[in-house]
Amino acid sequence: MFPIAPELQVAAWLNTARPLSLQQLRGKVVVIYAFQMLCPGCVSHGIPQARTIRAAFEEKDVAVLGLHSVFEHHAVMNRDALEAFVHEYRIGFPVAIDQPAAHGPIPLTMEAYQLRGTPTLIIIDRQGRLRLSHFGRAEDMQVGALIGQLVAESAAAQQVQCDDTACSIR
Amino acid sequence: MFPIAPELQVAAWLNTARPLSLQQLRGKVVVIYAFQMLCPGCVSHGIPQARTIRAAFEEKDVAVLGLHSVFEHHAVMNRDALEAFVHEYRIGFPVAIDQPAAHGPIPLTMEAYQLRGTPTLIIIDRQGRLRLSHFGRAEDMQVGALIGQLVAESAAAQQVQCDDTACSIR
Amino acid sequence: MFPIAPELQVAAWLNTARPLSLQQLRGKVVVIYAFQMLCPGCVSHGIPQARTIRAAFEEKDVAVLGLHSVFEHHAVMNRDALEAFVHEYRIGFPVAIDQPAAHGPIPLTMEAYQLRGTPTLIIIDRQGRLRLSHFGRAEDMQVGALIGQLVAESAAAQQVQCDDTACSIR
């Protein structure tokens, strides 16, 4: 019923010692906030909400990732600029730089998820299924409700274990 | 592990054709906002959050009730004044007037729940168990997370059906 | 060019040892916030803005008064209820109870100023002239700008001195 979320395609990571993947986060609820550092709605709403989510849930249940999906002003929203931004805004969670396309302005993960723009809130359940892709402002109460519900699906999720080739029921 | 929430003791109801009880709401998550109409934190935070909860969840899953627990200024926070307040603030969900005590200022439901004051957010799960009693400001994200989790406990809750005399597993 | 503001007609005063009048406040800028204790916009916006004005200007330059102009729910917005409200909301500036009319719901000062409703922000200059009557939400920046301008008119105002019978230029 819900599609499996496509794997992230990442040029580089900030705030994490080693690269992350949805595959290895399977079993947790994964929250991905797609943003651009010069996008006003990302700065006023998206980043603060990502931080609120990080504070409200435990790391063992919920992973929170930023995804810097640059589709305009590429020259000035480069890695150095993003590092300054992450430092100034005291962003503590891992941030992935969406892999630029060989041709055209839309980076690869943004394309795979068919995002309309930034900020977009993506929520993936414990079984790796895409449960929400919301462009624009989302209310805390409703975001909390969905993540809370997905966290509570743990019993069912633990019955299903997936590896690279298949999912099996224990 | 979680105690069964004590039944409400109510002098009168507003916004509902007939009296409600926790007993008859068993099976739903029940959110009760204890407030006083002249309590600043209730007006600025509690009532708006109750309204946000009402909008974020479906009536079939979550009941939202106000509980007017007057423990000071009794003469002016009477039923007529509350009706004007409910009208002016366009409160649409049912509101219970907490039963005054025969002696002393603390009404009976407030006493039974040992509330510290108003606003207090009370959350009861589908099986009638008290899961939260939070005095003061609560963040939308965390409130949403808890209610979302409790809504998701439906499968288990539906296996247990309670009536006046007993609970049985189907 | 600007009309002289009509005198206040007051049934009773709270938060002041003796009655006030515009006549005796001549020489100061006078800010009057007309409100009703059960008016949501008054509680969320008007009262806080009155408090902000009180904090931003000196008492020697600017007087801040509340005016409780009840035109609905008269029975429950009585003096006892207002006293509880003023206590709970920690209102420190003087509050006048607008004199009820012999006939009809509109009190006398509200009628004299032809107010459309509450909250209404009334601003009177140092010479007693009505400079603003604004119904609904007013932005802090613009309110500050007007009061700041009127405070700065002191030099001119000091040249004109008014008593009960006449105004003279020194």
Added chain:
Amino acid sequence: MFPIAPELQVAAWLNTARPLSLQQLRGKVVVIYAFQMLCPGCVSHGIPQARTIRAAFEEKDVAVLGLHSVFEHHAVMNRDALEAFVHEYRIGFPVAIDQPAAHGPIPLTMEAYQLRGTPTLIIIDRQGRLRLSHFGRAEDMQVGALIGQLVAESAAAQQVQCDDTACSIR
């Protein structure tokens, strides 16, 4: 009593066809918001307040300028990045790029005004005198009050006319 504000030292201007100077703005109240595009408080508070000031006062009375005073992360807060920022945040008023120093990170206007950091709100009266230099958050009511007062000083200001060599009283 109030010192004459030092002239701006500017590497380049955005949003204006030709360079501006305090000298040529003499006779208006001048509001300068010193900011950095990657400074969180500038983005959440300073830029919106500058926009609110611009909307609250007339151009004939009050000039509003941005001053991009970069003292950290110089490489990524360059002119191209600032242009993207100004575009994305829809900043409509003129923005000066503070002249970098030959040695050291502090640009020249920032140094001349001895700014502690960003955001800093600078307000200059109609006679070119420095009346406020406020680092950090400033309340709208108080900012409006000061600018309103300075706008009202017009009569006095019009008596004094300054050119490049001198000020004379008409």
